[in-house]
Amino acid sequence: MISYGHHRYPGRLFVVEGTDGSGKSTQLSLLYQWLKSEGYSVFFSEWNSSSLVKDTTKRAKKRRLFTPTTFSLLHATDFADRTERDIIPPLKAGAIVLADRYIYTAFARDVARGCDRAWVREIYKFAVKPTAAFFFRAPLDVAIDRIASARPQLKFYEAGMDMDWADDEEESFKIFQGKILDEYDHMVNEFGLTVVDGTQPIRTQQRQMREIVSRYLREKLKEKAVLAK
């Protein structure tokens, strides 16, 4: 098993991270459009998207079957399937992979739920180290406002209601997001995350992102895409 930091593939992997409402998905889709228009072969991979695991996760959420440990392990299973199916093959083929949430989401959420830091990191040792990981940092109140306006009802696990931090969903969500933000802040140095200020205008954030991404792109990646067509 090749572990984190030891994978050597010709492709590039860019990931976005951040709390809910930090604006990361918007930025990633803008990046996607740009790379496509520049002629690169780009693949998109989302958190919690493995078709093998989807039904199990859905059922478990609906019936509230999760403990912090099984929540962590099932999401790791989902991520493993994505890695084996959607991430490694395109990277081997020299394509660009864009991931909306990556292992850092698990590190933040699972540790916020009480899982052991070292244990969670060990589980994800098989992950490919990203070329660059962007952490969209938005202050807690900004993120919560964005979520509140976008989603009328918070879901049980999303709000961290399984942890009995608070009786009220909104209150619980705030506590949970606060813990998650703390974990992200710890990871900035540990994993060398690139911090993007999520309160800046969307265009400013995108410009910063494109500037960094373009440093890692070579004409060669483009040629591959042309040949594939």
Place this chain on the structure above:
Amino acid sequence: MREMKFYGTALPSIEIEPYSGKLIVIEGTDGVGRSTHVALLRTWLESAGHAVLDTGMTRSILAGRGIKDARAGHTLGRLTMQLYYATDFADRLENQMLSALRAGFIVLTDRYIYSAIARAVVRGADPEWVRAIYGIALVPDAVFYLRMRSAEELAGRVLASGRGFDYWESGMDLGLENDYYDSFITYQKLLLKEFDRMSGEYGFQVIDASRPVRRVATELRKSISRMIDDESVITAPTDREIVKTEMREKARTAIGTTSKDGAKTEAPEQLKSA
């Protein structure tokens, strides 16, 4: 009463406290007769008045069905498979085994983390990685390793049971050989080697499973009655009991029973893989 001891990092959501039950593991490769022995032990212990919970791989409410569906499709990647099994294990540990042990049950488990480790390592996973994941496992009160002398003998047992060779039990996903029989032999040999390696590390009590069922059953009964301080005289199971148990186990795995959860358990694997 015994203090809960874990191999590594204990589960975050549980209280570590003494428990009065016993965790007894029946381990061994495919076809050694684990499920028959678990069933025989269960009847025997219950008739002596002990409360028993039996469990085994892919029997969790959370992940059991998902794993079976994924196995049927043969599209399960190696890492994905190991983690799916770990999820299944954690769910059973937290929701079935630990609560039963606290309540004083004897928990009989058909396989534990050792099979999962052996399968993962044979498939090229980093042994340290798998062990770290299963660090959440409670150290059992006893591990009985039903050991067969050779892979050929195992193949004989599998054929005699009428089940035929299953895709995963034969390690077909590894692409070791071209047909089920050759693959089964090569794969099971690798597993046997892994089990032997773990035997000392985890303190297995090795039971020679090449002998007739009643002799293996008697040895298990003797060892377990010592563990639970049961003074009664140990008798071997009768032939009738053995035949009935074996038939029941065969029916359970062949037809597929519907659990409370509504999950179909174990349709014939060889049909799915055909």
